Amino acid sequence: MKVLAFNGSPRGKRGNTDRILQPFMEGARAAGAETETICLKDLKIKPCLGCFTCWTKTPGVCVQKDDMPILLEEIRHADITVYATPLYIFTVSGLMKNFMDRYIPLLNPHIIKRREHYTHPRRYEDMPRSRVVLISNCGFPERHHFSGLVETFHRFTDDPDSELVATILCSMGELLRRPELQDFLGWYYEAARKAGSEVVELGHITPETQAILDKELMSLDVFLSVANAYWESQIAAPEREKGAVEPGQPLQPPTALSTTLRGAISGMPLVFDIQAAGNLQAVIQFDVSGEEPGQYYLRINEGKCSAFEGKHPGPTLTIHTPSEVWMAISRGELDGAQAMMQGSYTIDGDLNLLIRLKDLFPGVPAASGADKQIQKEK
Ligand SMILES: Cc1cc2nc3c(=O)[nH]c(=O)nc-3n(C[C@H](O)[C@H](O)[C@H](O)COP(=O)(O)O)c2cc1C
Incomplete structure (x- = not known):
């Protein structure tokens, strides 16, 4: 089984998103999966031009010349695709949005009704059913900041060929990359690791592990003091x-x-x-x-x-x-x-x-x- 992850943080491996993603991938490997993480910031991905040439004149092929064809090829053969993104203005980062927009060469332009919704069928019939995992973190302590992001991924996977199999959302996420808190956050990383194994072995995260991943990283009072103290220390x-x-x-x-x-x-x-x-x-x-x-x-x-x-x-x-x-x-x-x-x-x-x-x-x-x-x- 291949688990393919895309990290959409401009901070790449130094960011908070990666602090959740890497233990998740470790867990997936421990359960026997082959894993690969791609940092979108390291690749050349131009924005979609909206010309629909990939649906008309050159079916399946975009006019933009960049790294995207390699990624589409990888997606075509992945069993589980992980979209790992920081929350930017209540949704995916710009890097991740550019990347997701460029997904459309994998679709056929015709509009058909499947189950109760209209959708574009996939261009390639040999693609495995796409099982999607969403991983995100945000700066604020309130989880409702994720509501738009989660809705986007529900819509993104709302057809019989796709399924959103797991969602890991971490508020207070700026705590994750603080070196002095790494020991204190061990319980969270352990749960992320377990989640990776469970998604590979069971196809989903168990309610017990999910309950741990949904916990606040620390109490709101301490978070506010730590977060505001940090910003104060950084300002001039x-x-x-x-x-x-x-x-x-x-x-x-x-x-x-x-x-x-x-x-x-x-x-x-x-x-x-x-x-x-x-x-x-x-x-x-x-x-x-x-x-x-x-x-x-x-x-x-x-x-x-x-x-x-x-x-x-x-x-x-x-x-x-x-x-x-x-x-x-x-x-x-x-x-x-x-x-x-x-x-x-x-x-x-x-x-x-x-x-x-x-x-x-x-x-x-x-x-x-x-x-x-x-x-x-x-
Ligand atoms: C442009 C921008 C927009 C952001 N928008 C939000 C937001 O809407 N809600 C929120 O809670 N945090 C927001 N944040 C904070 C990030 O989600 C937070 O810094 C996160 O930990 C970054 O993850 P990373 O280190 O993986 O990039 C924003 C940060 C930036 C730079």
Whole structure:
């Protein structure tokens, strides 16, 4: 059995669509299928001219000279065709639409009634019944964004020679290609893999697997915080640093193991790992509530980390946290990533930077680390 997939994302293999498609194809292979993935962005596919020459003067052959004849030949012999596309303005991407429009040389122009609908019969009788899988992801959290896309594919396969056998739709899809979330999303990729095997073995996705694939990737609250923090971190980040005046008061490092949040933050520069920081330039703001409320920030610049009390006007990352939560994290009693997913604290700004904190500040801030750090900085 041949499973042929078309990836319609302009990001190709670096995109979110591919993060669902590849485990699906792995599952199909594990079930014994031969698989092939074609990234449409890598091919020359011109738009349909609407001339219908492929139906009249040169039946089955388009006037456009590009890579499309090879793809039509591949489609003719595939048992299962996977259309994998990001959602663009409630439907397929432009790449995918161009490609789908160019499908018409495979049809015969005559209009006939089959079942209760009128349709164009296929040009080639030896084509296997086309079993179609739709895979898509979208940026918004609401699944209703897919309604037009799904309707398109129902119509696209609405004849006795075709069938839409499976649909995988993932909202919040921009999370899929985030390196720091790959472990967290393992359950979703596993379900996509299972779906690939099931489509090959059973001809459909089981309700159990479908139920997993239909789940939200994370809670709406956490998603909104992660997504907006990401965009905030991407918008003109270098601008923030221009002409910056140090607005806070320098914090002195603690002389003994600290039991206060202020002490814990002022001790963070002592365990700062210069190698892990590389050429990082960032400001990490702590907006602290709870038992020990306060505003503190860490400035990382030119291989150095300094702590300040006060509010920075353009932090790279802001951590809004009760003091008790951050103390528990810095003492190693609470896992930082898990605590955020559970909503124990929230962030604005660069999520990647939050994920890097463990590497940037290995160990608990303590006076005992001071000598080591001072030597490193010499
Ligand atoms: C031009 C454009 C239009 C988009 N339209 C929608 C949309 O209508 N609804 C939505 O939820 N996301 C929309 N998105 C977001 C994409 O679906 C989202 O970024 C997706 O993860 C991209 O997948 P990819 O990485 O495989 O290309 C749009 C993105 C672009 C660039």
